[in-house]
Amino acid sequence: MNAFSLLEQLSAEHTLDASQWEALIAANSPELAARAAEMACAVRHEIYGNRVFIRGLIEFTSYCRNDCYYCGLRRSNRNAQRYRLTEEQILSCCEVGWELGFRTFVLQGGEDPWFTDEKICALVREIKRRYPECAVTLSIGEKEESSYRAYREAGADRYLLRHETADDCHYRRLHPEELSLSHRLACLQTLKQLGFQTGAGFMVGSPGQTPATLAKDMLFLQKLQPDMVGIGPFLPHHDTPFAKEAPGSGALTCYLLSLVRLMLPRVLLPATTALGTLLTDGRERGMLSGANVVMPNLSPSDVREKYLLYDNKLHSGDEAAESVRHLRESMAAIGYEVVVDRGDRL
Ligand code: SAM
Secondary structure, three states: OOHHHHHHHHHHHOOOOHHHHHHHHHOOOHHHHHHHHHHHHHHHHHHHOOEEEEOEEEEEEOOOOOOOOOOOOOOOOOOOOOOEOOHHHHHHHHHHHHHHOOOEEEEEEOOOOOOOHHHHHHHHHHHHHHOOOOEEEEEOOOOOHHHHHHHHHHOOOEEEOOOEOOOHHHHHHHOOOOOOHHHHHHHHHHHHHOOOEEEEEEEEOOOOOOHHHHHHHHHHHHHHOOOEEEEEEOOOOOOOOOOOOOOOOHHHHHHHHHHHHHHOOOOEOEOOHHHHHHOOOHHHHHHOOOOOEEOOEOOOHHHHOOOOOOOOOOOOOOOHHHHHHHHHHHHHHOOOEEEOOOOOOO
């Protein structure tokens, strides 16, 4: 079956088998990607119209106990500048965000034991008390079930935990021995069972990735049926073991965004910061490939350059207000409207 027919099949049935996925991914070409993007945008338009949901990203700690080979925050990176925001700083990010029209706050950080469950729960409770209409999303890595349960009881609505890769050998290539794919996947299951709106996802072009491993990612997502999927290009960081590796491809990232939209029509799909870093018009290209979420940074300007997952990470130096204004304009220029809405999955 040729790749265009596979696209049609995916669009009609929202599913393919492993060999079909692999063939469709390997066949990526500008013509095929253009067709996939057109189909993906039509599907998204039917469900979400031209609405773009924004999430206020608060990168609240750059300390991490993990040592992932790709990430600039890894504990072995002695050159990383480490910081923690205080509760007061985090709440003032929310205040700025609320005024700018954000109705979702994403608390993201390294796995930092200083932020105990008690501290995280107190923060979530306080944000929900002040902004009951807002959704709170956590993205703080792998935890015990009891921790996830406590966060949920404190009022957290959503959790982002990219699976990174669904292939065991590939997972080993990206992570040290103490981390395992099986534990990561078990965490995702637990999060779903606890009633979190759950996000999985992966980097595009991480070392060792192939169309066959990507096919496994698609099959995994198909099975998990997550509410959100985060996909961005791998970008090297100079103080990691992957410093000399090539960055992932923006074109392949966009193509995969379209395929995810066709597989999971209702999914909340961000045009990621990494895509915006790799391509100057990355966020627009992401939207035009089927994305419907953007996650501008609400962290205080002076810490943004310290949360360096990869080199040249996009941070305009603009205050949040300025960057949201730019975002509204750039989205309007391609026919999309940034809305004031929690942006739950429909
Ligand atoms: N510590 C939490 C976790 O592991 O889920 C959340 C923070 S972690 C820095 C967020 C995501 O950043 C990871 O899931 C990974 O996919 C992405 N990331 C890390 N290093 C990256 C790199 N060099 N290029 C692109 N994305 C990267």
